[in-house]
Amino acid sequence: MINLTRGVPPVDVFPTEDLISAAERNMRADGKTVLQYVQAPGYRPLLEWLAQDNGVKPEEVFMGNSSLEIFAFLTTVLLKPGLRAFVESPSYDRANLLLQRSGAEVVPIPLEVDGVDLNAFEAELKRGAPTLFYIIADFQNPMGTTTSLAKRQKIAEWARQYNFWIVEDSPYRPLRYFGEDIPSLRELAPERVLQLSSFSKILAPGLRMGYVIGDAAVIKSVTKYANNTYIGPVTPTQGMVYEYLKAGLLPANLEKLRNLYRPRLKAMLDAIDRYLPGTTFPRPEGGFFIGVTLPEGTKMDVLLPRAAEAGLKLTDGRGFYINPAEGERFLRLPFCSLTPEEIEDAMKALQPVIYENLAVK
Amino acid sequence: MINLTRGVPPVDVFPTEDLISAAERNMRADGKTVLQYVQAPGYRPLLEWLAQDNGVKPEEVFMGNSSLEIFAFLTTVLLKPGLRAFVESPSYDRANLLLQRSGAEVVPIPLEVDGVDLNAFEAELKRGAPTLFYIIADFQNPMGTTTSLAKRQKIAEWARQYNFWIVEDSPYRPLRYFGEDIPSLRELAPERVLQLSSFSKILAPGLRMGYVIGDAAVIKSVTKYANNTYIGPVTPTQGMVYEYLKAGLLPANLEKLRNLYRPRLKAMLDAIDRYLPGTTFPRPEGGFFIGVTLPEGTKMDVLLPRAAEAGLKLTDGRGFYINPAEGERFLRLPFCSLTPEEIEDAMKALQPVIYENLAVK
Secondary structure (H helix, E strand, C coil), X not given: CEEECCCCCCHHHCCHHHHHHHHHHHXXXXXXXXXXXXXXXXXXXXXXXXHHHCCCCHHHEEEEECHHHHHHHHHHHHCCCCCEEXXXXXXXXXXXXXXXXXXXXXXXXXXXXCEECHHHHHHHHHHCCCCEEEECCCCCCCCCCCCCHHHHHHHHHHHHHHCCXXXXXXXXXXXXXXXXXXXXXXXXXXXXXXXXXECCCCCCHHHCEEEEECCHHHHHHHHHHHHXXXXXXXXXXXXXXXXXXXXXXXXXXXXXXXHHHHHHHHHHHHHHHHHCCCCECCCCCECCEXXXXXXXXXXXXXXXXXXXXXXXEECCHHHXXXXXXXXXXXXXXXXXXXXXHHHHHHHHHHHHHHHHHHHCC | CEEECCCCCCHHHCCHHHHHHHHHHHHHHHHHXXXXXXXXCCCHHHHHHHHHHCCCCHXXXXXXXXXXXXXXXXXXXXXXXXXXXXXXXXXXXXXXXXXXXXXXXXXXXXXXXXXXXXXXXXXXXXXXXCCEEEECCCCCCCCCCCCCHHHHHHHHHHHHHHCCEEEEECCCCCCECCCCCCCCHHHHCCCCEEEEEECCCCCCHHHCEEEEXXXXXXXXXXXXXXXXXXXXXXXXXXXXXXXHHHCCCHXXXXXXXXXXXXXXXXHHHHHHHHHCCCCECXXXXXCCEEEEECCCCCCHHHHHHHHHHCCEEECCHHHHCCCHHHHCCEEEEECCCCCHHHHHHHHHHHHHHHHHHHHCC
16 A cells, blocks of 8 residues: 555654764753753753744744644634634645634635735735734645745735734745745744744654744743643753754755655656646645646545555545535645655556546546 | 742652663664654553553553643533533642633632532532532642542542543652552542543653543544644653653652652651641642641732742742632642752741731731
């Protein structure tokens, strides 16, 4: 069975030995801190490192047990029934779920190859400004698209004008395999952006180490909410990440990951070109995913079991849409944890599943 | 400044070297698991160890990033406005806060030296059964009291009859310095009890390693809620705890802690006897705290700054009460992280603060 579902890194990329020695160094030097109660947002040396690395003050940084958890805190602190939240459509299924859990009205804005449809965004703005807009501007999950500079500028301008928060989720931003970086939304409108980052895709997911950078008052509310929820986050893993960063090991790890994932992205694009004619998809320059719109007539309830019979585990595309029916033809293809050969095999196996499926519809 | 506030273990009791080697062993043997995404409730070998150790099935155990976080999940999943929750009065301030955050009606039941006042409990039951009753039956925080077997039996009986959950928070249960264990509420009514346990007081708080044992359907709801919130908990620390437990190191650590804390409890009781005449307090047989009711006329807003002037940091007693005014005379004295000499010095310094305070009221 080839797994084409969750966007997980391949396990052989984890720098296990480096993390073991980072943990050892940190606990030996500072075990009395990281093993004791530490109030949210956690281990101070890491907080200061992240603040300096991002050019902000420590009080503009909050660290939690995963960036998803931080987004859960943000949606709880900022949203409630009666308020609106905008989200790219499609978007990260778990983010959609947390937005819906808040009770706010969740407004999907159609995603184009260079970012959200600005006309649709503006029309919704005029219907009622949101409290926040959740966006994955770089190598979007599930689409793989990157929001253009022009669209980022317009969104930043609207955020100022209509006074909403941009929650910029950036787990894939350091994983660009082709082309040039585009300024982040936080760089364009630091006062309106809460930027989520994570070590899950660039170090190891099990650490659940995420952080958010933004407005000090929001950070303070989130910190208080987190403190009331669990006192403080898990700290020995924060100490581990701190020692790893301090030893200067991250840049080489990123380089290793980019060199590993670049040919995988290329192999996936080539395979889609070859095996999935008549589909539409963006050509991502980084990240973990390519979002493919399958031919008309595709039905998830037919596709998924057929794929399973052919030895392929696929993600239900409907989960990425606030209106699930829009995802009937949507397939998210992850490529990082498969070798080019496995990608070739998977796409070859996928082809008949997709087209036979259409023939019998 | 002598800190008489939070119930934190002394930092020199953390078995740092044992935890370093546990982490190393686990990451070397199973790094591909603990560094990867692991869905809630986390690291399977630890889950199975805890299940076996507690004589339950793995599906009756949920592990989270602290037992407080698990209680936050439980209150979110089980409670909502319109429902009732009973709680000992006084109780753990952070538990009070989470109960209130749920929007449920929080009903304080006065705590006596052998557990809650059963007449008050019954009267409230007749007014409307709760969805849950939060209780720290062993060495209560903040009182230090232990609920008698007779009261446990009555509460278990009511839980069955009125169909409410007993959330039995047991962080201090393994820390008995005198006397004999009393059966836990879970032993008396396993089908109605959700028992929270934690490694914070018996290993190290920074691990934020807590778990709950109880009804499989509730565990399933909490697991789903946790998965939607953060996918899974931090796992390298779970791996660390697992290796530590598997190596059989916990019993000796518990013995070490009990031998360290026993004379501290005794020193605190002696010092209260000597320096705080006219106060009432229980004589705990374990745990971290003794709750002292100060003489009539004590006012927190006078006491706390006076104490600070005398070099003593005290906890505001009002936080332990749903009706804060009831805590005006309440002082929680922690003893585990102070040596007998420090306890003696602290109580000597506290005496004039308490009685001068009364003289000028």
